[in-house]
Amino acid sequence: MQQLLIIIKKEIIIALREKLVLVLGGIMVLLLGIALYAGFLSYQQQQTIITQKQAEKREEWLHQGDKHPHIAAHYGTFVFKPKTVLSLFDFGLDAFTGTSIYLEAHHQHEFMFRPAQDHSSMIRFGELSATLVLKVLIPLLIIFLSFNAYTRERESGTLKLLISQGISFGTLSWGKILAYCTILTIILSPFLIGLLLFSWVGNPSQAMPDETLRLVLLTLAYGVYLFLFISFSVWVSLRSSTGRNALLILLSSWIFLTILMPKTVVNLSKSLYTLPSMREFKEAIEQGKVYGLDGKTPRSERIASLEKRLLEEYKVDSVHQLPFNFEGVKMQDGEEYTHKVYDHHFGKIKETFHRQNRLSSFASLINPFLSVQNLSMAFSGTDMYTFLHFEEQVETYRREMIRKMNNDMAENSKYGEFFEYAAGRDLWEELEDFSYQPPTVGELLQQYRLELASLFIWTALFLLLINYTNRKMKPLHG
Amino acid sequence: MLQATNLTKKYGNFTALNSLNLSVNEGEIFCLLGANGAGKSTTINLFLNFIEPTDGTASIQSMDVTKHAKETKQMLSYIPENLMLYPNLTGLENLDFFCGLGGKSYEKEQLVELLQQSGLQPDFIHKRVGKYSKGMRQKVGIALARARQASVLLLDEPTSGLDPKASNEFSELLLDMKEKGVATLMATHDLFRAKDTGTHIGIMKEGELIEQFASADVSFQDLEKLYLKHMHN
Numbered sequence: 001m002q003q004l005l006i007i008i009k010k011e012i013i014i015a016l017r018e019k020l021v022l023v024l025g026g027i028m029v030l031l032l033g034i035a036l037y038a039g040f041l042s043y044q045q046q047q048t049i050i051t052q053k054q055a056e057k058r059e060e061w062l063h064q065g066d067k068h069p070h071i072a073a074h075y076g077t078f079v080f081k082p083k084t085v086l087s088l089f090d091f092g093l094d095a096f097t098g099t100s101i102y103l104e105a106h107h108q109h110e111f112m113f114r115p116a117q118d119h120s121s122m123i124r125f126g127e128l129s130a131t132l133v134l135k136v137l138i139p140l141l142i143i144f145l146s147f148n149a150y151t152r153e154r155e156s157g158t159l160k161l162l163i164s165q166g167i168s169f170g171t172l173s174w175g176k177i178l179a180y181c182t183i184l185t186i187i188l189s190p191f192l193i194g195l196l197l198f199s200w201v202g203n204p205s206q207a208m209p210d211e212t213l214r215l216v217l218l219t220l221a222y223g224v225y226l227f228l229f230i231s232f233s234v235w236v237s238l239r240s241s242t243g244r245n246a247l248l249i250l251l252s253s254w255i256f257l258t259i260l261m262p263k264t265v266v267n268l269s270k271s272l273y274t275l276p277s278m279r280e281f282k283e284a285i286e287q288g289k290v291y292g293l294d295g296k297t298p299r300s301e302r303i304a305s306l307e308k309r310l311l312e313e314y315k316v317d318s319v320h321q322l323p324f325n326f327e328g329v330k331m332q333d334g335e336e337y338t339h340k341v342y343d344h345h346f347g348k349i350k351e352t353f354h355r356q357n358r359l360s361s362f363a364s365l366i367n368p369f370l371s372v373q374n375l376s377m378a379f380s381g382t383d384m385y386t387f388l389h390f391e392e393q394v395e396t397y398r399r400e401m402i403r404k405m406n407n408d409m410a411e412n413s414k415y416g417e418f419f420e421y422a423a424g425r426d427l428w429e430e431l432e433d434f435s436y437q438p439p440t441v442g443e444l445l446q447q448y449r450l451e452l453a454s455l456f457i458w459t460a461l462f463l464l465l466i467n468y469t470n471r472k473m474k475p476l477h478g
Numbered sequence: 479m480l481q482a483t484n485l486t487k488k489y490g491n492f493t494a495l496n497s498l499n500l501s502v503n504e505g506e507i508f509c510l511l512g513a514n515g516a517g518k519s520t521t522i523n524l525f526l527n528f529i530e531p532t533d534g535t536a537s538i539q540s541m542d543v544t545k546h547a548k549e550t551k552q553m554l555s556y557i558p559e560n561l562m563l564y565p566n567l568t569g570l571e572n573l574d575f576f577c578g579l580g581g582k583s584y585e586k587e588q589l590v591e592l593l594q595q596s597g598l599q600p601d602f603i604h605k606r607v608g609k610y611s612k613g614m615r616q617k618v619g620i621a622l623a624r625a626r627q628a629s630v631l632l633l634d635e636p637t638s639g640l641d642p643k644a645s646n647e648f649s650e651l652l653l654d655m656k657e658k659g660v661a662t663l664m665a666t667h668d669l670f671r672a673k674d675t676g677t678h679i680g681i682m683k684e685g686e687l688i689e690q691f692a693s694a695d696v697s698f699q700d701l702e703k704l705y706l707k708h709m710h711n
Contacts, residue, residue: 006578010564017566157562164526164632165579166551474528 007175039088076104084381092382288341328410479661484534509672512682518665555628565608613644
């Protein structure tokens with residue numbers, strides 16, 4: 001233990017006296033600071049707009065005046081995806097998925113205001129965010145910090161002197177690994193403190209009740225990921241004969257793990273599980289609405305069938321004799337059929353998304369970068385799963401809104417009298433304001449179990465590998 | 479103290495060391511002479527357990543170095559041909575670090591004294607080792623050996639490349655340690671230094687110890703003749 005502490009202290013002192021480490025460390029602190037501050041400003045700005053607009057739209061809904069419920073259903077309203085305070089850390093898919101959606105009868109609209117639309121194609125390479133620095137650039141710092149952990153000792157001859165003092169390779173390796181972990185903690189501390197402060201300032205409880213737990217899990221996931229990079233670098237250095245070889249292996253691995261493989265997985269998932277174009281998708285939905293899901297049941301037939309069924313059920317000859325406004329029931333029936341059409345086509349899209357994500361999850365078993373990327377977005381609430389979860393709640397809300405309008409129309413107005421009936425604020429108030437309940441941490445852990453398994457397996461593998469290599473190692477070959 | 483019994487090291491078909499038998503007792507300085515590739519450094523490396531012997535044993539205080547690596551290393555101090563220290567640490571910090579690893583804890587003043595006793599100029603004690611000459615680094619090595627209170631000293635051509643004054647100072651320090659009962663095994667090319675400092679001399683050729691004798695039994699001229707005779711045969 002004493003030896004371990006002495007090694008840690010020595011490695012830290014030496015690293016802090018290296019100009020390259022100081023310069024790179026300083027750049028990382030600066031980049032993280034900029035990313036954090038920019039992320040916070042963006043979060044604050046968007047959150048303010050969202051809160052304000054959400055309140056405005058609610059007021060508009062409540063104060064729309066007396067009108068026919070179906071007109072109100074078309075007048076509709078907007079809902080906004082709340083920004084989570086952790087999205088300042090990882091923007092995730094927010095730039096691509098959009099932030100607001102218009103809710104009205106008959107149509108399940110797509111999300112609007114996607115920040116990516118306002119950017120050039122360069123956004124695909126990633127905006128400067130804290131997660132980009134942590135996932136991609138900090139590993140580069142780790143490589144420059146530790147590629148010569150052993151090779152420099154070997155090349156300069158200090159390794160022989162160290163081992164002649166009775167120190168084992170195990171103590172030496174762990175001393176180096178823990179020293180680099182400490183240096184990294186020092187570099188990342190201002191960022192972590194800043195993130196905590198911004199989380200408090202950002203009034204987190206509004207959007208995400210379990211934000212503290214998510215923050216802890218985020219820290220843990222990144223901690224494990226960076227520990228893996230440190231262990232890998234030290235292990236490569238231990239196995240390499242020269243610093244040049246170690247650096248070459250580590251830089252090649254970095255390019256493969258953080259750039260090539262993630263891009264390849266995305267392209268592969270897009271090729272294997274193709275999404276229809278927006279035009280094809282909308283056309284298919286329109287066809288489904290007009291001609292039925294089987295293509296043989298047109299809308300007029302469905303209406304005639306409903307009319308026949310109701311007339312038989314209530315034993316009357318005309319829809320005028322029904323104890324409710326047939327128009328309202330017809331609207332709701334049409335709406336429910338439209339739901340089936342949307343569920344069918346959106347279901348296929350969601351299944352494709354699910355398959356694409358599953359490929360990325362499986363690939364994360366090979367590449368911990370993908371694990372931390374997926375977990376980071378998940379805990380920040382900016383991943384595809386959370387987006388689809390939000391979309392589902394929005395659609396449930398829209399359907400409830402339309403159902404209320406149609407039911408009111410059926411119960412309170414007469415068939416053939418459209419403009420004569422007007423509902424008022426009592427009805428609008430029946431529809432509660434939209435409030436999103438994000439998935440719990442438990443759900444996320446279940447959803448991202450492969451990513452978690454990947455980090456666990458890689459950690460176990462590296463611990464075994466380092467211990468095995470330490471046991472077999474001699475300062476000289478032979 | 480130091481004992482090699484049928485100590486052999488082979489790399490494939492090449493025999494680097496063949497059935498070496500030697501012993502070095504307390505207060506003795508055994509100098510191994512020989513050309514490059516004679517097996518001198520291999521012998522030192524086997525005692526350090528840096529490489530595994532193919533056959534035979536190297537033991538310190540009757541303990542096999544391969545089976546009691548930690549215990550035997552605690553008894554020894556090693557100074558290679560070119561003692562490399564951490565250039566970003568001062569001489570004092572290097573000494574403190576290596577002493578700490580060996581389980582020896584000293585006050586700063588004691589370490590300064592050890593460095594001064596080993597001949598390091600006071601001005602350089604607090605300077606980074608990157609600015610040291612080879613001789614200065616070797617002196618830190620001697621200070622380390624003293625600080626560790628090693629009973630065994632393994633030296634691999636420690637005076638190679640040192641100027642005569644530094645080399646002479648180094649020999650004096652070795653003699654001082656010899657007086658304290660330290661058993662020293664030194665690989666060297668320097669016949670003069672071997673005769674001057676060593677109590678015993680062994681001549682190695684092609685992995686074999688072909689001759690060994692007490693230093694006092696030969697004159698420097700005889701030693702030179704004997705050495706050249708073996709090298710030319």
